[in-house]
Amino acid sequence: MLRTLVKTSRKLNVRDIAWAHVINELNLLDNSYVKVGFPEKGTLKPGGKKGSEHVPMNTMSEIIAVASWQEFGTKIIPERPFMRQAFDNNKVALNELKFKLYKRVVQGTIDARMALGLLGTWMVAATKREIRNGNFQELSEYTIAKKKSEKPLIDIAQMINSIQFEIVIRKF
Numbered sequence: 432m433l434r435t436l437v438k439t440s441r442k443l444n445v446r447d448i449a450w451a452h453v454i455n456e457l458n459l460l461d462n463s464y465v466k467v468g469f470p471e472k473g474t475l476k477p478g479g480k481k482g483s484e485h486v487p488m489n490t491m492s493e494i495i496a497v498a499s500w501q502e503f504g505t506k507i508i509p510e511r512p513f514m515r516q517a518f519d520n521n522k523v524a525l526n527e528l529k530f531k532l533y534k535r536v537v538q539g540t541i542d543a544r545m546a547l548g549l550l551g552t553w554m555v556a557a558t559k560r561e562i563r564n565g566n567f568q569e570l571s572e573y574t575i576a577k578k579k580s581e582k583p584l585i586d587i588a589q590m591i592n593s594i595q596f597e598i599v600i601r602k603f
Contacts, residue, residue, distance in 0.1 A: 457533075460543040460546060466596065467551060469594065471495065473491050476592035478589035487589050494589065494593050501584055501590075511584055513584060517557050518554075521554075525557075548598065551596030552596065559591055562585065569581070
């Protein structure tokens with residue numbers, strides 16, 4: 432840490448300049464958060480499956496609609512809560528990561544925005560893992576025949592590719 436020695440009359444004071452920066456970063460971190468999902472103004476990502484009969488979605492609003500139908504279910508689509516399960520199944524690891532990132536901010540090796548970015552990147556990956564490997568209700572025979580796959584939540588991978596994070600900084 433950067434320190435300066437200030438001599439005032441007969442006393443020698445140590446003023447830690449970097450400490451003020453660390454406190455500011457911790458306040459920024461404590462007053463901010465990361466949103467993971469499908470932001471309305473996010474970047475629509477293409478699907479990766481070639482030759483599919485499925486038509487890619489054209490707007491982020493379409494991705495959000497499909498994701499919410501899958502997450503919460505509809506009258507004809509069973510609930511497949513990939514977002515909630517990603518969070519619930521990773522609480523311990525998420526808390527461990529938050530502690531490590533907080534520690535790195537205190538040490539001055541990263542700033543608050545970088546810590547939030549790393550947290551967002553990690554949670555996006557955890558959500559994608561949950562979609563690929565999660566325990567969800569099986570597809571109907573009709574759906575399996577139509578999409579030629581037994582894998583729920585993934586047709587052309589456009590939804591999974593469009594998962595993003597957004598850092599929200601609140602002024603303190």
